[in-house]
Amino acid sequence: MCATHIEEGCLCKRCLQRLPRTEQAYQRQNVTEMAVLGLPSDMVRAGKVMHVDKAAAFLFYEKDHPIQQLIHRMKYADRPELGYQLGRQAALEFQYADFFDEIDLIIPMPLHPKRLRERGYNQSEYIARGISEVTGIPVDTTHVTRVRNTPKQALQTGEQRKTNVADAFAVQYPEQLYHKHILLVDDLITTGETMRACLKAMRQFRGATFTVFSLCKAQ
Ligand SMILES: [Zn+2]
Numbered sequence: 001m002c003a004t005h006i007e008e009g010c011l012c013k014r015c016l017q018r019l020p021r022t023e024q025a026y027q028r029q030n031v032t033e034m035a036v037l038g039l040p041s042d043m044v045r046a047g048k049v050m051h052v053d054k055a056a057a058f059l060f061y062e063k064d065h066p067i068q069q070l071i072h073r074m075k076y077a078d079r080p081e082l083g084y085q086l087g088r089q090a091a092l093e094f095q096y097a098d099f100f101d102e103i104d105l106i107i108p109m110p111l112h113p114k115r116l117r118e119r120g121y122n123q124s125e126y127i128a129r130g131i132s133e134v135t136g137i138p139v140d141t142t143h144v145t146r147v148r149n150t151p152k153q154a155l156q157t158g159e160q161r162k163t164n165v166a167d168a169f170a171v172q173y174p175e176q177l178y179h180k181h182i183l184l185v186d187d188l189i190t191t192g193e194t195m196r197a198c199l200k201a202m203r204q205f206r207g208a209t210f211t212v213f214s215l216c217k218a219q
Helices: 003-008 013-017 031-037 040-050 066-076 080-097 113-119 123-135 158-165 193-204
Strands: 052-061 105-108 144-146 169-171 181-189 209-218
Touching: 003 066, 031 040, 031 052, 031 181, 031 193, 031 209, 040 052, 040 193, 052 066, 052 080, 052 181, 066 080, 066 123, 066 181, 066 209, 080 123, 080 209, 105 123, 123 181, 144 193, 158 193, 169 193, 181 193, 193 209
Parallel strands: 052 209, 105 181, 181 209
Antiparallel strands: 144 169
């Protein structure tokens, strides 16, 4: 990948070709699904409890790989259009696996209003809007909100992480999303803890089904 294009936040064809793809759009019981739902032996049951149809990430996030710098720029260095471009690219590739079939709406993982003010944008919303442009599926940012500002996860142990994200999310007007198939979009899944907390809050959308998409999965 070209250093200047990562720096500028706009990737060329060559950069896009060299992204560390996971190919998970074609794999069930992949590592992203496992992070969200547990080991394969628990997965079917967990999927039923959480109403998760499938989960996949587009790219592998690796330290000391250009992807690390790319994601850092997208999140913290005011290059949100990178999220849009990568969301678009993921959707162009994932739609060949029928990944978005029957999905009614896209919900980006919300940021806490304070974090949103500091950063100026929600990177997951940019990814969601890129996916929306390709698939035509609308983006919804009104039904799920973040009500607790959790400290940055990188600095925490697994147990702290669990306590911090529990009850971090709230839903509004749940009856409007009963029985919908919702694509939940995040930028990076590590342990899957945040995603599970969000899915737990979204159980109030009775009868809804969820597909989880993350731009990246950390190893
Ligand atoms: Zn390039």
